[in-house]
Amino acid sequence: MKQLRVKHHLRWLSAATALALALPFMGLSRVSHAEEGEKVLKVQVEVEVASLDTAVATDGTSFEVLANMIDGLYEPDASGQAVPALVESEEVNEAGTEYRFKLKEAKWQNGTPVTAHDFVFSWQRLCDPETHSEYSYMVETAGVKNAAAVIAGEKKPEELGIHAEDDQTLVVELDFPVPFFHSLMYFPIFYPINQEFFESTNGQYATSPETFLANGAFTLKSYEPAATSFELEKNPDYYNAERIKLDGLQYQVIKDNQAAALAFNSGEVDITRLGGEQVDLYKEDPAFQTIRGGYLWYMAVNQKVSGFESTHMRKAVVMSIDKQNICDTVLKDGSVPANFAVPIDLATGPDGKDFRDSAGSYLEFDAEAAKEEFAKAKEELGKDSFQFEMIYEDTEASTNVAQKIKEMVESNLEGVEISLKQMPKKNRIQLTSAKDFEISLTRWGPDYADPMTYLALWTTDAPYNYGSWSNEEYDKIVKSCQDGELSLDQAARWEALHEAEKIAMEDAVILPVYQVGGAYMIAENVHDVHFHSVALNRVYKDAYMD
Numbered sequence: 001m002k003q004l005r006v007k008h009h010l011r012w013l014s015a016a017t018a019l020a021l022a023l024p025f026m027g028l029s030r031v032s033h034a035e036e037g038e039k040v041l042k043v044q045v046e047v048e049v050a051s052l053d054t055a056v057a058t059d060g061t062s063f064e065v066l067a068n069m070i071d072g073l074y075e076p077d078a079s080g081q082a083v084p085a086l087v088e089s090e091e092v093n094e095a096g097t098e099y100r101f102k103l104k105e106a107k108w109q110n111g112t113p114v115t116a117h118d119f120v121f122s123w124q125r126l127c128d129p130e131t132h133s134e135y136s137y138m139v140e141t142a143g144v145k146n147a148a149a150v151i152a153g154e155k156k157p158e159e160l161g162i163h164a165e166d167d168q169t170l171v172v173e174l175d176f177p178v179p180f181f182h183s184l185m186y187f188p189i190f191y192p193i194n195q196e197f198f199e200s201t202n203g204q205y206a207t208s209p210e211t212f213l214a215n216g217a218f219t220l221k222s223y224e225p226a227a228t229s230f231e232l233e234k235n236p237d238y239y240n241a242e243r244i245k246l247d248g249l250q251y252q253v254i255k256d257n258q259a260a261a262l263a264f265n266s267g268e269v270d271i272t273r274l275g276g277e278q279v280d281l282y283k284e285d286p287a288f289q290t291i292r293g294g295y296l297w298y299m300a301v302n303q304k305v306s307g308f309e310s311t312h313m314r315k316a317v318v319m320s321i322d323k324q325n326i327c328d329t330v331l332k333d334g335s336v337p338a339n340f341a342v343p344i345d346l347a348t349g350p351d352g353k354d355f356r357d358s359a360g361s362y363l364e365f366d367a368e369a370a371k372e373e374f375a376k377a378k379e380e381l382g383k384d385s386f387q388f389e390m391i392y393e394d395t396e397a398s399t400n401v402a403q404k405i406k407e408m409v410e411s412n413l414e415g416v417e418i419s420l421k422q423m424p425k426k427n428r429i430q431l432t433s434a435k436d437f438e439i440s441l442t443r444w445g446p447d448y449a450d451p452m453t454y455l456a457l458w459t460t461d462a463p464y465n466y467g468s469w470s471n472e473e474y475d476k477i478v479k480s481c482q483d484g485e486l487s488l489d490q491a492a493r494w495e496a497l498h499e500a501e502k503i504a505m506e507d508a509v510i511l512p513v514y515q516v517g518g519a520y521m522i523a524e525n526v527h528d529v530h531f532h533s534v535a536l537n538r539v540y541k542d543a544y545m546d
Contacts (some may be wrong), residue, residue: 055122073186107239138190300467303467323513338512391422
């Protein structure tokens with residue numbers, strides 16, 4: 001209901017908006033709604049939680065919330081490095097293909113011990129074709145033995161390379177060594193699920209507090225699917241409960257930047273993300289912070305749609321977009337133009353350099369070159385006019401970016417028209433995943449600190465290859481870097497990954513737009529919320545409030 005009231009007030013804010021947004025500069029104190037002694041952190045998110053089922057969730061908001069409530073084998077420290085969570089100790093064989101984990105003594109919130117069997121059940125269910133998990137491929141990425149065959153239905157889930165030697169000993173077998181294996185283990189799809197509890201929910205798992213079971217820092221207090229607000233509370237039975245200083249977390253979905261700023265100023269949220277004009281208004285406030293993100297926003301183009309089978313058309317569209325202008329005049333939050341497929345500050349190579357430091361720049365804005373590509377496309381396709389529909393989610397940032405893209409493309413490419421269709425993120429994801437779209441303004445956040453978290457998306461049969469692009473040479477390079485000859489030579493692998501990106505970009509497999517920045521308002525009494533560019537957006541285990 002609070003969200004509805006905020007939107008209702010916006011109807012009459014035209015006269016009061018300037019005053020309301022100027023409050024921080026008038027020396028007025030930020031209003032706090034917290035009761036004395038209450039340490040509940042109020043957090044704004046831009047989109048609803050899509051799912052709290054670790055095998056079904058696919059978005060950053062869902063993963064953030066899941067990480068609050070379930071511990072896996074590892075977790076990120078403040079710097080993003082993988083450190084043990086439920087792992088007491090581990091042994092790794094010389095080849096790096098077998099991990100033997102001893103688990104800490106921990107409990108689910110119903111008092112049931114967390115055991116190795118919970119991991120076995122979760123991973124087997126994740127890879128079971130009947131689960132239809134979009135993220136099952138990550139088990140292949142982790143190198144888990146027989147993962148590809150299980151996912152393809154060629155082997156039974158019980159043949160997956162994971163088993164419980166006893167209640168506290170988990171053994172994971174790999175087909176090949178994976179240098180970033182530990183960082184994969186804090187990604188939520190690898191979290192455990194208690195089988196007995198799961199089966200007791202009769203197909204309703206993770207749809208309410210009664211059908212969700214936590215073993216982590218917080219438990220689910222209130223929630224329903226697609227809720228615009230929900231609440232978590234501290235888990236008194238968490239094995240490391242003394243570490244947790246917050247009494248709970250309250251989430252509110254606020255998609256409009258102005259409404260988010262007003263909610264922060266009134267004390268209804270303690271952490272909120274800003275964009276557009278609000279960045280200019282608040283950037284001198286002590287509560288304002290900018291944090292670089294790892295997300296890449298891009299236009300997925302369906303190459304089965306007439307017109308987009310042409311590489312020249314795809315290049316013409318992306319090169320007609322002034323990305324710097326979008327970052328400077330629309331987003332204003334530290335976002336940078338994306339002339340690449342692998343973001344800045346994602347991963348460091350064996351040479352000690354960031355991937356981008358020794359990579360090229362591709363598909364840059366160039367209106368004249370775009371016109372030349374468009375002329376070639378028209379000749380190739382035998383027509384002079386094209387109409388495309390772009391779907392995008394109903395956040396203010398996506399709406400403004402989509403409108404700007406339409407304006408730029410139509411201005412620079414006479415004969416191209418783009419119609420816009422707004423929808424909730426969940427619907428956009430469904431249509432994009434089903435390849436029922438022409439253009440989708442979408443994003444990808446890195447799941448682990450390696451270029452493969454992006455480059456593996458566009459192999460021929462990859463589930464996130466939304467545009468149905470296929471390139472045999474690209475597939476061979478990526479496959480070899482994953483589990484072939486190149487995987488055994490880190491220097492050669494790094495060079496090959498650069499070549500793979502070059503192939504993908506020169507063929508415009510996607511039309512990259514920007515790498516996100518993060519402009520946040522964080523209440524001055526809030527400390528040690530850890531922001532990450534990989535896997536988990538924010539982690540609250542060390543957070544506290546004065």
